[in-house]
Amino acid sequence: MKDFVIIGNKAVNGGKISLNDLPGSAGRMDVLCRCVTSALFISFGMRRDINVWLILKGEPGPDKIVRFNGETMRSLNPDERSSGSLIQKALLIDASEIEKQSTPGVFVRYGNLAQLLNEFSEEKRPLFYLKEDGDDVTEMIQTESAALLENGVYILGDNQGVFEDDEKMIENADALKISVGPISLLSSQCITLILNVLDRATNK
Amino acid sequence: MKDFVIIGNKAVNGGKISLNDLPGSAGRMDVLCRCVTSALFISFGMRRDINVWLILKGEPGPDKIVRFNGETMRSLNPDERSSGSLIQKALLIDASEIEKQSTPGVFVRYGNLAQLLNEFSEEKRPLFYLKEDGDDVTEMIQTESAALLENGVYILGDNQGVFEDDEKMIENADALKISVGPISLLSSQCITLILNVLDRATNK
Structure with a gap:
């Protein structure tokens, strides 16, 4: 299992987001x-061994976490509007601290980065933090870190x-800083x- | 200079495309x-040494080529709707065989893959064709092919x-087949x- 956690600093976490304006009114949801x-x-398909956790830290608050689960995912296409539409639906259901499924493979709850880091730490999952000055992942994969990367968050x-x-x-949770090359790229x-x-x- | 040519087999080449339905009615324009x-x-910026050539082979015909030129590009954001909007504008101007600029950095003309390949061949540009059974580009970059890759189409x-x-x-134009890893991925x-x-x- 591999997990990707993306921090959406301005991403809207309530109300009906506009699929015609994901970058603007939805807070860089694109x-x-x-x-x-x-x-x-x-x-020709989907990676079934992956979870994507989107932390929506924008307005109106409190933070929500939307999880896309590759294993059970349905009705998702690769265009931004498709995932945007599933996020829109997730934000329209009554959220609680307990994760609820909004559409097949998409889950939503109130939650923040601190809680998520705690949960992964309890599961003893290895944490990696993408950062320009991190260790190069192409070199790390040649070392004893390979098994950790395979199971990484x-x-x-x-x-x-x-x-x-x-x-x-993230640093207090002992995440290892990694990088993917010499140039700072899109997430x-x-x-x-x-x-x-x-x-x-x-x-x- | 590096050039990317993407063949849009069903991509619409005339009329007003819908930004709300890039995958469907616009022929997988997404x-x-x-x-x-x-x-x-x-x-934090744009690659200025790159051209992207989109070959639109769908309805109503004939084929058009839309070129995104990194050097002169303006008003482009990373979301699909942003590039879709510039393609929409390009398809609304009167096209000819001569390339015209529709918005800053975006150009359009009637043209097809055969013509484009001829032009690159006349310029003696090295052609590379992305294909699952091609040579691995991470190995090629270690060889004398590195200089060719830097200047590749x-x-x-x-x-x-x-x-x-x-x-x-493409094969008749002596393009070298290259690949990027063990799994077939999105373009x-x-x-x-x-x-x-x-x-x-x-x-x-």
């Missing part, structure tokens, strides 16, 4: 939608990156690159 | 929009791949992976 596509889609910021308080939390592009490194290791 | 984003965007299919007649044309993901290999080689 960034999160692209991450869903990168993480779950391959050419990967934490990424959105277009605004990760704010200081969240970063401290969705980073996901594609991580998965390619893992694909190559698995299919050697 | 695939091409994602390719534009992968090729041109990095985290990369040809990709869309969700339907490349049909037989187009593939013959946009392949572009991200190629550029990462080139970024790593340039910034070694």
